[in-house]
Amino acid sequence: MDDGKEEIILNLGCAYPNSLHEKDGSVLFLIKGEREKKLVVIGDGSAVFQELKGGKGSHQGLVVKICDLSVANSHVIRKHFPYTRPVSLRKFDATIGVGDRLGVASPGHIKVIRDCNVGPILAQQSIRELALTGRTFEGVLSDAVWAVFQEGYRSGFGADGDHLKSMDEVKLALDTGYTMITLDCSEHINDIEGFSDDAVERLYMEMNKGTRDRLESRFLSEEFELESGFTLTFSQDALRENAVIYQKAIDFAINVFDTMIKPCNQDIDFEMSIDETSTPTDPLAHFFVALQLSEAGVDLYSVAPRFCGEFQKGIDYIGNLQQFREELQAHQRIASHFDYKLSVHSGSDKFSVFPIIGEETKGHVHVKTAGTNWLEAIRVIIHRDPGLYRELHTFALEHLTEARRYYHVTLDTGGIPDVLELRDDELEDLMSQNDARQLMHITYGVILQAKDGSGDCRFRDRIYRCLYENEALYYEFLARHIGNHLKALGLQGSTS
Numbered sequence: 001m002d003d004g005k006e007e008i009i010l011n012l013g014c015a016y017p018n019s020l021h022e023k024d025g026s027v028l029f030l031i032k033g034e035r036e037k038k039l040v041v042i043g044d045g046s047a048v049f050q051e052l053k054g055g056k057g058s059h060q061g062l063v064v065k066i067c068d069l070s071v072a073n074s075h076v077i078r079k080h081f082p083y084t085r086p087v088s089l090r091k092f093d094a095t096i097g098v099g100d101r102l103g104v105a106s107p108g109h110i111k112v113i114r115d116c117n118v119g120p121i122l123a124q125q126s127i128r129e130l131a132l133t134g135r136t137f138e139g140v141l142s143d144a145v146w147a148v149f150q151e152g153y154r155s156g157f158g159a160d161g162d163h164l165k166s167m168d169e170v171k172l173a174l175d176t177g178y179t180m181i182t183l184d185c186s187e188h189i190n191d192i193e194g195f196s197d198d199a200v201e202r203l204y205m206e207m208n209k210g211t212r213d214r215l216e217s218r219f220l221s222e223e224f225e226l227e228s229g230f231t232l233t234f235s236q237d238a239l240r241e242n243a244v245i246y247q248k249a250i251d252f253a254i255n256v257f258d259t260m261i262k263p264c265n266q267d268i269d270f271e272m273s274i275d276e277t278s279t280p281t282d283p284l285a286h287f288f289v290a291l292q293l294s295e296a297g298v299d300l301y302s303v304a305p306r307f308c309g310e311f312q313k314g315i316d317y318i319g320n321l322q323q324f325r326e327e328l329q330a331h332q333r334i335a336s337h338f339d340y341k342l343s344v345h346s347g348s349d350k351f352s353v354f355p356i357i358g359e360e361t362k363g364h365v366h367v368k369t370a371g372t373n374w375l376e377a378i379r380v381i382i383h384r385d386p387g388l389y390r391e392l393h394t395f396a397l398e399h400l401t402e403a404r405r406y407y408h409v410t411l412d413t414g415g416i417p418d419v420l421e422l423r424d425d426e427l428e429d430l431m432s433q434n435d436a437r438q439l440m441h442i443t444y445g446v447i448l449q450a451k452d453g454s455g456d457c458r459f460r461d462r463i464y465r466c467l468y469e470n471e472a473l474y475y476e477f478l479a480r481h482i483g484n485h486l487k488a489l490g491l492q493g494s495t496s
């Protein structure tokens, strides 16, 4: 670097050393302004300087532009710095979804993931989460792009349109540049729990005869060998039941793949999720789905079955570990046979099953965390603004019924100590207590959307401000939190 640029960088204070980039004679880096980060570009000779929108000035004879970290500017960054574009993560054995609820957590995630051979999905929000946080697919992806630029992270990251339920939602995510599509097929899965055999038979006979004939000749005529010594066979009853439960979901997934994913001129990591059902996915059902998708030419990245036990948000696994291991083995055989990854949803804090998942999948797995970077944000608030925490906590208790509409949790508020009677230094213990964790975790939407008497956000700005002022602490908490996950999964320290 020459001609005084270095001096300007020193003058402005480059708070993010990894954000320093050079392109065609211009120098770019991020600074930490009083209220928000800005992108500084020095030297107007490059296309990137011309294309970025911002205020122009001069400093010691050099032209300088100060730009917002906007969606539009993130497109310019993506154009000129290819590694800031999301990509398919197929080159990684293990991938982890670390959906960044507030859009300020990704640098903390990158700090720990960059030392592991794990592909991160930095942008991962469902439509429900976008609605609850008041964000958009564009904004979520743009925030991830800026985080990658800030950290100079060049190993590749993905963007997951999570739990998409319709063609329109898939289209929106693809048009915005998302590289992973998690198709939530739950609305096409028939819940037949409690149905009599006759009722199932009746539903089966209502299905198209051509479909029934095809399924019967495909599934009833042979024994399926997944690997030596492990076979699956379908009885007439099992076939009927699986057809009634899953056939519509299978047809939907094939249709979405053929009409939306296949025509894309780029690699898309396509996941079929059948996890949001009341009953666990039987391995035979998993195979029933997988074989049809495979024979229809659907190129699957991953499948999310509903595992036995409970994967509630923000707390450890609830259920029988031996049973979990045995069922996981069966699901893994199917995933290996068809060459895709198992996907584990609501994977935050499932420390008792992580070693089992790591072992049985041999690190060939996709784990989605449940957005508990929000709880780490709460931890920062506890440390730095305990008064704000008490307000949030009290508000969360008052609005729990609303939040429960979106999330199934077993939390019992009777088990949460009175926050007004706890000393400041006792508050953090709440983050180790399941009921309090779930209380704060599922109420992020009502907290972020809360308005005061004049229609302004009641908490949102104060939350962001606290995190901005204590950014280093937030990153430290996030790196520790995700680091613990990777360690338990056996994925840490495996940079190759």
Ligand SMILES: [Zn+2]
Pocket (backbone or CB within 6 Å): 163, 273, 275, 276, 304, 345, 346
């Ligand atoms: Zn899920």
